[in-house]
Amino acid sequence: MTVTTATRPAISVSGLRKSFGDKVVLDGIDLVVTEGTVFSLLGPNGAGKTTMVRILSTLVPAGGGSIRVAGHDLAKEPDAVRAAIGVTGQFSAVDNLLTGEENLKLMADLHHLGRVDGRRRIAQLVERFDLGEMARKPASVYSGGMRRRLDLAMTLVGEPRLIFLDEPTTGLDPRSRHAMWQIIRGLVADGVTIFLTTQYLDEADQLADRIAVLDHGRIVVEGTPDELKSRIPGGHILLRFGDPTALHTAARVLAAAQIDDDALTLQVPSDGDVRSLRAVLDRLDDAQIEVDRLSIHTPDLDDVFFAFTGTPVTAATADATTGGNR
Amino acid sequence: MTSLAYTLTDSATMFRRQLRHIQRYPSLTGMLIGMPVVLLLLFVYVFGETLGAGLPGGGGDRSAYVNYLVPGLLLFAASGAAQGTAISMAMDMTEGIIDRFRTMAISRASVLTGHVLGSLLQTALCMAVLLGVALAIGFRPTATPLEWLAAAGVLLAAGFALTWLSVALGLISDSVETASNTPMFLILLPFLGSGFVPTDTMPTVLRWFADYQPFTPVTETLRGLLLGSGIGASALISLAWCAVISLLSYLWAKRAFRRRAAR
Numbered sequence A: 001m002t003v004t005t006a007t008r009p010a011i012s013v014s015g016l017r018k019s020f021g022d023k024v025v026l027d028g029i030d031l032v033v034t035e036g037t038v039f040s041l042l043g044p045n046g047a048g049k050t051t052m053v054r055i056l057s058t059l060v061p062a063g064g065g066s067i068r069v070a071g072h073d074l075a076k077e078p079d080a081v082r083a084a085i086g087v088t089g090q091f092s093a094v095d096n097l098l099t100g101e102e103n104l105k106l107m108a109d110l111h112h113l114g115r116v117d118g119r120r121r122i123a124q125l126v127e128r129f130d131l132g133e134m135a136r137k138p139a140s141v142y143s144g145g146m147r148r149r150l151d152l153a154m155t156l157v158g159e160p161r162l163i164f165l166d167e168p169t170t171g172l173d174p175r176s177r178h179a180m181w182q183i184i185r186g187l188v189a190d191g192v193t194i195f196l197t198t199q200y201l202d203e204a205d206q207l208a209d210r211i212a213v214l215d216h217g218r219i220v221v222e223g224t225p226d227e228l229k230s231r232i233p234g235g236h237i238l239l240r241f242g243d244p245t246a247l248h249t250a251a252r253v254l255a256a257a258q259i260d261d262d263a264l265t266l267q268v269p270s271d272g273d274v275r276s277l278r279a280v281l282d283r284l285d286d287a288q289i290e291v292d293r294l295s296i297h298t299p300d301l302d303d304v305f306f307a308f309t310g311t312p313v314t315a316a317t318a319d320a321t322t323g324g325n326r
Numbered sequence B: 001m002t003s004l005a006y007t008l009t010d011s012a013t014m015f016r017r018q019l020r021h022i023q024r025y026p027s028l029t030g031m032l033i034g035m036p037v038v039l040l041l042l043f044v045y046v047f048g049e050t051l052g053a054g055l056p057g058g059g060g061d062r063s064a065y066v067n068y069l070v071p072g073l074l075l076f077a078a079s080g081a082a083q084g085t086a087i088s089m090a091m092d093m094t095e096g097i098i099d100r101f102r103t104m105a106i107s108r109a110s111v112l113t114g115h116v117l118g119s120l121l122q123t124a125l126c127m128a129v130l131l132g133v134a135l136a137i138g139f140r141p142t143a144t145p146l147e148w149l150a151a152a153g154v155l156l157a158a159g160f161a162l163t164w165l166s167v168a169l170g171l172i173s174d175s176v177e178t179a180s181n182t183p184m185f186l187i188l189l190p191f192l193g194s195g196f197v198p199t200d201t202m203p204t205v206l207r208w209f210a211d212y213q214p215f216t217p218v219t220e221t222l223r224g225l226l227l228g229s230g231i232g233a234s235a236l237i238s239l240a241w242c243a244v245i246s247l248l249s250y251l252w253a254k255r256a257f258r259r260r261a262a263r
Ligand SMILES: Nc1ncnc2c1ncn2[C@@H]1O[C@H](COP(=O)(O)OP(=O)(O)OP(=O)(O)O)[C@@H](O)[C@H]1O
Pocket: A020, A023, A025, A043, A044, A045, A046, A047, A048, A049, A050, A051, A052, A090, B263
C-alpha cells in the first residue's frame, strides 16, 4: 500500500442498497470514513443501522452499490475484510457455555496467536475490562454490562484496526457507559477506526468525529457534531404554566412564542443568554403572570435528530421537556 | 502456515470448544448413553427369550439373542447420538457467537467440523458404554483383533455419515424442537431393518424396505465381523452408502450454513 495513511478511507460506500423482500431498508447510501476517526451512525429504531453494520462486516450481502472496507472490495475479498475488522454487534456474541477466559482463549486460538502471546493478551484484556474473578465463571451468569465488556474484549483479541460497534452502551449504567467511552477513546488514541451506531445522541457528541443520521433508508444529514448543531434552529426557553388562562395571557405577551395547549408550555426562541432571559421574565412580571417552571434549552443532537428524522413536532417538544430535566 | 493448515487448526479449536460444551452440558450425553443401554436391557431381559427362539436355525434363547442384538444396537446408539448432534447444532445456531465467527477470517466449515468431531467422540463414548454393558450381560463376540478393527472402521464410517446428516438437519431446523424431531426417523430405521429381528419374518413390503435401507447392510457387516456370520456384498454396499450419505450431507450442511448466514 503506497497511499498515505492520513487520507486513506477505512470505509467507502457508494450507492449501497438493501431490501428484505419488498421492504427497502437501505436506499442509496454514500459515505466515507477516514482512517483513525470515529464515525457515528444515528437513526431511529428500524432505520437500518444494524443492517448497515451487518453488510459492512460481511454478514449480509449488499443488494447493490460498491463498498470498500479496509482497502478491500467487500464483495470480491470478504476474507481480507474479515481479517482486518472486529465486530461487536447489537446482540451479545459470546459463548454462554464457556467462561470469560475460555471465550477469550477461543478468540486467541482463532486468531492463531501462539500460546504465550495468547495468554499475555488474555491477561491484559481481563485486566483492562475489569473482568477479574468473573473471568473464570461461565458467561451465562454475567450481568448485561459484564457481558458487553466481554463481548468487546473478544473483539479486541485480534487487535483489529477497524472496529464496528453496534449500540455498544445500550443497557449499561452511567458508570459502565463512561468506562466504555474511555475504552473507545483509548482505541482511537491508538489509531483504530471506529464505526459506531448509537441511540444516545450525547454518546455520538462525546465520541464521534463525524455523524450521519440515517432515516428511511437514506442519510438525511452528515457532518461534524458542531456542523450538525449549527444547521438547526437555535435554542429556546421553555415556560410551563399552572393553567390555560396564564398560558394564553403569556402567549399574547410573548408574541414570538410557540404554544402547546396540552402541556401548558410556551417555547420562546432564545440563544440562552442572560439578557434575553431577563427580558422575557420582566415582560411576564409586568403582565403579572405566574410561571410554574422554566428550563433553558440549547440546541443539542436531540434537536438534530428530531429535526432530520421527520418526527412530529409534538414529540420533539415532549422530549425537549424531559431533556431540560436531565 | 498454508490455508489447509489454518483449516485444520481452526477445526481443532472448534473441536475443543465442542468438548467444553459436552462437558458443560452433561445431561445430553447422559441421555444419549442411557438410551441404547436401556434398550439393550429391555430387549434382552424382557423380549430376549422369545425373540431368541425365533432366530434362524430355531431353538435360540436369551444368550443367542444378545449376540444377535448388539450390532444393530451399536448403530441405534449412533443414530441416537445423531439426534443429539442435530439438537446441539440447532442450539448453537441460536447463539450470537456464530455471527462473530462469520465476521472472522476463519475457515467457515470449521464450525461444522468442530460439531462433527465432538459428536463422533460422543458417539464413540455411547458405543463403548453399550459394548461394556453388553459384554457384562453375555455378549460373546468371536472377532479377531483385525475384525474388531474393521468393525470399528465400519462404525466410524456410519457414525461419520450420520453425524454430517444430523448437522445438516440441525442447520435447516428453525428451532431446537424441530431439530430434536426431524432426526427421529434415524432412530426408527434400525428397527425397520435387520437390527432387532431378521427381515425375513416381516411382511413383503416392509421386508423389501428393510433389505434395501442402509442400516441393514451395515448391521450385517458388523454382525459378520463380530460374530462370524456371512457378510457377502454387505461390506461394499455399506461403505458405498456411508460415502454417499457423508458427501451429500457435507455439501448440504455447508450450503445450509451459508444460507443461514445471509439471513
Ligand atoms: N433479516 C431480515 N428480514 C426482514 N427484515 C429485516 C431483516 N433484518 C432487518 N430487517 C428490517 O430492516 C429494518 C432495519 O432493521 P435494523 O435492525 O437494521 O434497524 P436498526 O436501525 O438497527 O434498529 P434498532 O435501533 O432498533 O436496532 C427493520 O424494519 C427490520 O425489520
